[in-house]
Amino acid sequence: MTLLSVNVNKIAVLRNSRGGAEPDVVRAAEACLAAGAHGITVHPRPDQRHIRTGDVHALSALTRARGVELNLEGNPFAPAREGYPGFLALCEAVRPAQATLVPDGDGQITSDHGFDFSRDSERLLPLMAGLKAMGCRVSLFVDAGCDGLESAVRIGADRIEIYTGPFAEAAARGGAVDELARCARTAREAHALGLGVNAGHDLSQDNLGGFLAGVPDVLEVSIGHALIGEALYAGLGPTVRRYLGILDASAGGDQD
Known part of the structure; x- marks a missing residue:
């Protein structure tokens, strides 16, 4: 069965917009875990x-x-600054189960592209080795249809995370066949190379079932923006349970 990791960034956005400690990120995470999030x-x-x-x-x-599991995402190339020790230093301090490397810049509203392995592999190589020495499983954020997954294997990746933003946009327009095929093709290529496959970005209750029906053997989905938005109306616990129901249904379909 595909596992659900809930991204609680948006809880912190709301907290920071007012200052203080509310809403509490840890309390929100506790509610998600109590509802069954993995x-x-x-x-x-x-x-x-x-x-x-x-x-x-x-x-x-x-x-x-x-x-x-704690899945810690970040740009390993971003330098440390006041209040932020750098991604690898954070991983060294807390030893997350999974470190997901994402090539996002400061100016991006959200992550919107994966690594270019022809450009980034050699820079990633020593960083990957450091993370593996910490005991972290390492996942690399990739575009569906990307080239160079062999390089991901060579530099020591355990998994990839397929960027599903384009799929979600296409699904919202009612025509996701091509994007779904690109995601499925990338997943199959990764599996053939021995890489595990995660997925995330703009997945929602509306599109998650269709995504999992079309993309084989996804180990984990990371969902935050849509889930937190939906939870404003239904509550965190019921919303998490609805996602788990979609995952259960997808696992049942795989077994038939």
Whole structure:
């Protein structure tokens, strides 16, 4: 069955918009885990626009206590600055179960592209080795249809995370066949090379079932923006359980 890791960045966005400690990121993560989520994802950025270093430490303690995975996302090339020690330093401090490397810049509103392996592989190689030495499973954010997955294997990746933004946009327009095929092709190529496959970005209750029906053997989906938005109306617990129902239905379909 595909696992659900809930991204709680948006809880921190709301907190930071007012200052203070509410809403509480850890309490929100606890609610997601109580409803059955399999893990928590956060993507701390150097500008600290949402998740902050202290949040990472608190969520690490929570996930360890609950025996679930923390997936820490970030740009390994971004330099440290005041309040942000750098992605590898954060990983060294909290030892997340999974480190997902994403090539996003400070000016991006959200992650919107994967690595270019022809350009980035050699820069990633020593960083990957450092993360693996920390005991982290390492996943690389990739575009559907990308070239160079062999390089991901060579530099030591355990998994890829397929960027599903274009699929979600196409699904919203009512024509996701081509984007779904690109995602499926990339997943099959990764599997053939021995890489695990994760997926994330703009997945929602509306499109998740169709995505999993078309893309084989997805190990984990990381979902935040849509889930938190839907939870404003239905509540965190019921919303997480609805996602788990979609995952259960997809696993049942795979078994038939």
